[in-house]
Amino acid sequence: MTAxxxxxxxxxxxxxxxxxxxxxxxxxxxxxxxxxxxxNGMGKTTTIRSVLGxxxxxxxxxxxxxxxxxxxxxxxxxxxxxxxxxxxRGIFPTLxxxxxxxxxxxxxxxxxxxxxxxxxxxxxxLGHLGSQLSGGEQQMLAIARxxxxxxxxxxxxxxxxxxxxxxxxxxxxxxxxxxxxxTAALIVDxxxxxxxxxxxxxxxxxxxxxxxxxxxxxFRQRAEQNLALLRA
Amino acid sequence: MSLPQGVRAGLLVGAxxxxxxxxSGDRFWVQFAGKLMxxxxxxxxxxxxxxxxxxxxxxxxxxxxxxxYLLAGLANGxxxxxxxxxxxxxxAFAGLAALLIGWLSLRATGVYFVMVTLAFGQMLYxxxxxxxxxxxxxxxxxxxxxxLAVLGRTILDLGDRTAAYAAIxxxxxxxxxxxxxxxxAPFGHVLTxxxxxxxxxxxxxxxxxxxxxxxxxxxxxxxxxxxxxxxTLYGFVNPAQFGWRQxxxxxxxxxxxxxxxxYGPALGAALLSVLEHFAxxxxxxxxxxxxAAVIAVVLFLPRGVAGLLEGSRG
Numbered sequence: 001m002t003a004x005x006x007x008x009x010x011x012x013x014x015x016x017x018x019x020x021x022x023x024x025x026x027x028x029x030x031x032x033x034x035x036x037x038x039x040n041g042m043g044k045t046t047t048i049r050s051v052l053g054x055x056x057x058x059x060x061x062x063x064x065x066x067x068x069x070x071x072x073x074x075x076x077x078x079x080x081x082x083x084x085x086x087x088x089r090g091i092f093p094t095l096x097x098x099x100x101x102x103x104x105x106x107x108x109x110x111x112x113x114x115x116x117x118x119x120x121x122x123x124x125x126l127g128h129l130g131s132q133l134s135g136g137e138q139q140m141l142a143i144a145r146x147x148x149x150x151x152x153x154x155x156x157x158x159x160x161x162x163x164x165x166x167x168x169x170x171x172x173x174x175x176x177x178x179x180x181x182x183t184a185a186l187i188v189d190x191x192x193x194x195x196x197x198x199x200x201x202x203x204x205x206x207x208x209x210x211x212x213x214x215x216x217x218x219f220r221q222r223a224e225q226n227l228a229l230l231r232a
Numbered sequence: 233m234s235l236p237q238g239v240r241a242g243l244l245v246g247a248x249x250x251x252x253x254x255x256s257g258d259r260f261w262v263q264f265a266g267k268l269m270x271x272x273x274x275x276x277x278x279x280x281x282x283x284x285x286x287x288x289x290x291x292x293x294x295x296x297x298x299x300x301y302l303l304a305g306l307a308n309g310x311x312x313x314x315x316x317x318x319x320x321x322x323x324a325f326a327g328l329a330a331l332l333i334g335w336l337s338l339r340a341t342g343v344y345f346v347m348v349t350l351a352f353g354q355m356l357y358x359x360x361x362x363x364x365x366x367x368x369x370x371x372x373x374x375x376x377x378x379x380l381a382v383l384g385r386t387i388l389d390l391g392d393r394t395a396a397y398a399a400i401x402x403x404x405x406x407x408x409x410x411x412x413x414x415x416x417a418p419f420g421h422v423l424t425x426x427x428x429x430x431x432x433x434x435x436x437x438x439x440x441x442x443x444x445x446x447x448x449x450x451x452x453x454x455x456x457x458x459x460x461x462x463x464t465l466y467g468f469v470n471p472a473q474f475g476w477r478q479x480x481x482x483x484x485x486x487x488x489x490x491x492x493x494x495y496g497p498a499l500g501a502a503l504l505s506v507l508e509h510f511a512x513x514x515x516x517x518x519x520x521x522x523x524a525a526v527i528a529v530v531l532f533l534p535r536g537v538a539g540l541l542e543g544s545r546g
Contacts, residue, residue, distance in 0.1 A: 052435060078437035090432045092425045103421040104436055149437055 003066030004029045005153050005184050006051065006082065011060035013043075013050045013208075020046050021057070022208045028153055031182040033175075035195040037230055038205035044188045045087055047205065048157050052084060053077050083146035087157040087188075089138045093131035097122055100130065100145050108150025115144035118174055136167025143174060153184040160189055172198070192230060196220070204229050235495065239541050243495055246502075251401055254394045263465070266397045268505045269404045270461050275485045275497035276411055277454030282483065283492030284415055285447040286427030287338075290479045291349030292455050294333060294356050295326040297474035299456030300463035301360065304372045315378040315390065315399075319460060326456020327449050334448035338441060353479055361471035371470025378464055390464045400461050404498075407454055411494055414450065423447055424492075488529050490536025499537050 004027040013021040021043050028034045038044050049055035051062050053074040062070050064080045078084070092100065101112055101122075116123040119140040125133060133141060139160070146154050159175065160168040172194050178185060179198060189195055195202065202219050204212040204226060211229050212219070219226055235243070253265040274296060281287040299322040306312040306321065337348040361369045377391035390396045414420050426433050426440045433440050463469050472478065481504075489500020507525055511518035533539050 054431060054435065073439075074431070074434035075437050075439045078435055083437075084435040086432065086435065090429065092428050092432075094428070095421055095424060099418075099421045103418045103425065105418075106437070145436070 002030070003063065005032075005065060006186070007061075007063045007066075008047070008051050009061045009063070011047065011050050011057045011062070013046055013055055013057045015046075020208050021050060023060070024050075024205070024208065024210055025060075026186075026203055026210070026213075028184050028186050030152070031179075031184055032201070033179050033185045033187065033199045035199035035202045036186060036188045036205065037190075037192065037195065037202060039230060042205040043208040044205055045157055046208075048084070048155055048186070048188065052082065052155070078149070081150075081152035083149045083151035083154050085139075085142045085146050085154065085156040085159070087161075089135075089142045091130035091133065091138045091141055093129060095130055096127055097130070097133070097141055098126045100141055101148055104145040105148040106150050110147045110150050112148070115147055118147070118177065119144055119170070121170075134164075134167070136163050136170065139163060139167065139171055140174070143171070147178075147183075151183070153186065154178065155186045157188045159187050160191060160194075192227070236542055239495060239538075242541075247401075247405060250404075254397050259393065262393055262397055264505070264509065266393075266400050266465050267462075268502055269400045270458050270465065271482070271485065271501040271505060272498040273404050273407045273461070274455055274458035274482050275489065275501045276408060276494050277451045277458065278482050279486050279491055279494055279497040280411055280414070280423075280447055280454075281451045282486050283494075283497075284420060284423040284427065285444050287444060287448065288346050288483070289337075289349040289448075289451075290346055290476055290483065291333065291337070291351070291353035292451070292482060293474050293476075293478040294353045295330055295452040295455035296459035296462070296478070297356060297360070297469070297471070298329050299323065299326040299459035300469040300473055301366070301372070303378070303460055303463045304367075304374045304469045307374050307376045307378075308372065311376070313376045313379045315380055315388070318378055319457075322460045323453050323456050326459070327453040330449045330452025330456075331445070334445045334452070338444050338448065350476055350479070353474055353476055357471050357474040357476075360474060367470070369471060371468060371472075374463055374467045374469070377467055391467070396461075396465050400465065403457060403461055407457065408494065408498065411454070415494065419443070419446070484526055488526055488536055490533075490538025490542075493536075493538040493542065496536050496538030503537065 006028045008024060008026050011021050011024045024047050026034065036044050036047065046055060050057040053072050061068055064077065064082065069077050101115060105112065121137055122140055122144060125137060130138065160171050175185065175198060187195065196216050196219060199216060201215055203210055206229055212226055250265055250269060254262050278292050281289050302322045302325045303318055306318050312318055333352045337345055337352065340348050360366045379386055379390065380388040388395060390399055422433065422438060422443050426443060430440050459473065485500040485504055486497040488504060489498065490496025507522055508518065511521040515521065529536065
C-alpha cells in the first residue's frame with residue numbers, strides 16, 4: 001500500500017506549560033483534498049505548524065511519503081513538496097508581485113505564466129509592491145507563490161478569511177481547479193459549505209483533539225452534531 | 233526595483249564628477265575623494281548585510297583589515313607586487329575569513345549576532361596590535377605598492393596617486409553595479425524576504441542560513457576590496473582598521489544614507505566625509521557636530537537621506 005503524501009500521528013504540542021494538541025492524527029493522500037475545521041483557538045494553525053516543523057511537537061510523528069520528518073527543519077520538509085499559504089498571507093511588503101513569484105519558482109509544471117493564468121489579476125499588478133495589494137490580491141499572490149514551488153501538497157491556513165465575497169469566489173474557483181488537476185491540499189477555513197463541496201475528507205478540531213474525521217458523506221450524516229462543534 | 237529617475241541621474245553626475253577630480257591637480261582633494269570612494273565601497277558592502285539580509289554586523293572591519301594587512305605582507309614579505317596576484321589573494325583571504333566568521337556567528341541571531349561579530353573584530357584588533365611581528369600598534373608601511381609590469385615595463389603603478397585614484401573609481405563603479413545586480417536577482421529578493429520574515433522563507437523551502445552566509449561572504453569580499461584599496465592609497469596599515477570604531481562608523485554611514493538602497497550608504501559616506509571635513513575646520517569639537525547631525529538624521533529621517541529621494545517603498 002502506498003504511504004500517504006502527508007501523515008501526522010498522535011501529535012502532542014505544547015506552548016510552554018499549555019498542552020495545545022492532544023494526540024492529533026491526520027493523513028492526506030495523493031491528489032486528495034482534506035479540510036481542517038474548528039472554532040478559533042482549537043489548534044488548527046498549531047497542527048499545521050507542528051506538521052511543517054515550525055513548532056516542535058513534544059511527541060508524535062510526522063511522515064511525508066512514509067519518510068519520518070519529525071525534527072527536520074521547515075525548509076527540508078518544504079523541499080519534499082509541501083507548500084504553505086500561511087495565515088495572514090505572508091506577503092513581503094517591499095517586494096513586487098513579480099519578485100515574489102520569481103523568487104519562489106522551482107522547476108516543474110507550474111510556471112510564472114501558469115500562475116498568472118490562474119490569477120489574471122496578478123498579471124495586471126506585476127510591478128506593484130506587496131503592500132499595495134488588496135487582501136484578495138495578496139491571497140492570490142500567496143497561493144501563486146506557493147504553487148511556483150511546484151508542490152505535491154499545498155496547505156492553506158485561512159484560505160479565504162477576511163476577504164471580500166468576490167475575492168473569496170476567485171480563491172475557491174482556483175482551489176477547485178487545483179483539485180481537478182490533482183494537487184493535494186490541506187485547507188483550513190470557516191466556510192463550511194465550500195469546504196464540504198471541495199474536500200474529500202474533513203476533520204474537526206475541538207480543544208486540540210480530533211472530534212470528527214470522515215468523508216463528506218459521513219460529515220453530512222451527522223451534520224447537526226458537526227455544525228454544533230463548529231459554532232462559536 | 234529600479235532606481236528613481238532623479239537618483240539615477242544624480243548617481244551618473246556623481247560618478248562623472250568623481251572621475252574629473254584628478255583634473256583639479258590638487259593632491260588633497262584627490263586623496264579626499266579617493267578615501268571617500270573607498271568608504272563608499274565599504275559602506276555598500278555592509279548595506280548588503282544590514283539593508284538586505286538584516287544582519288547588523290559590528291565586525292565588518294575584520295575583512296577590511298585582513299585584506300589590507302595581507303597586501304602589506306605580500307608586498308613586504310614576498311615582494312609580490314602584481315595586482316593580478318595580490319588582489320585575488322587579498323579578496324580570497326577576506327572571503328575565507330568571512331566564511332569562517334560568518335559560519336560561526338550566524339548561529340546567533342539578533343543582538344547576539346551583533347555581539348559575536350563585534351567580538352571577532354576585537355579579537356583581530358588585539359591580535360594585530362599586540363603582535364610585534366605584525367607591526368604591533370604602530371602598524372606597517374607598505375614598501376612597494378601594487379604595480380603591474382609586462383616584459384619589465386611598468387604599465388600600471390598604483391603608487392602613482394592618479395593611477396590609484398582611477399583604480400578606486402573603477403572598483404567603486406564595478407562594486408556598485410555588481411551589488412545592484414545581486415540585489416535585483418532572485419538571490420537579493422530572498423535576502424530581503426529573509427530579513428522581513430525568515431520563518432516564512434523556510435516554509436517556502438529556503439535553507440536561509442546558506443543565503444545569509446553567502447551574503448556575509450560577498451559583503452566580506454567587498455570590504456576586503458575596500459581594505460586593499462585603502463592600503464594601496466595610503467601605503468600604510470594599522471590595527472585600528474579592525475577596531476569596533478571603524479565598524480561602528482561604517483554602520484553609521486549606512487544608516488545615515490539609508491539602508492537597503494545601496495546608493496544611500498554611498499551618499500551617506502559622501503555626506504559624512506564632507507561634514508567631517510568642514511566641521512574639523514570650523515571647530516575643535518567637530519565630532520560633536522557630526523554626532524548631532526547623525527542623531528538628527530536618525531530622528532527625523534528614519535529611512536536615511538535616501539528616504540528623502542525615494543518614494544513610498546519601504
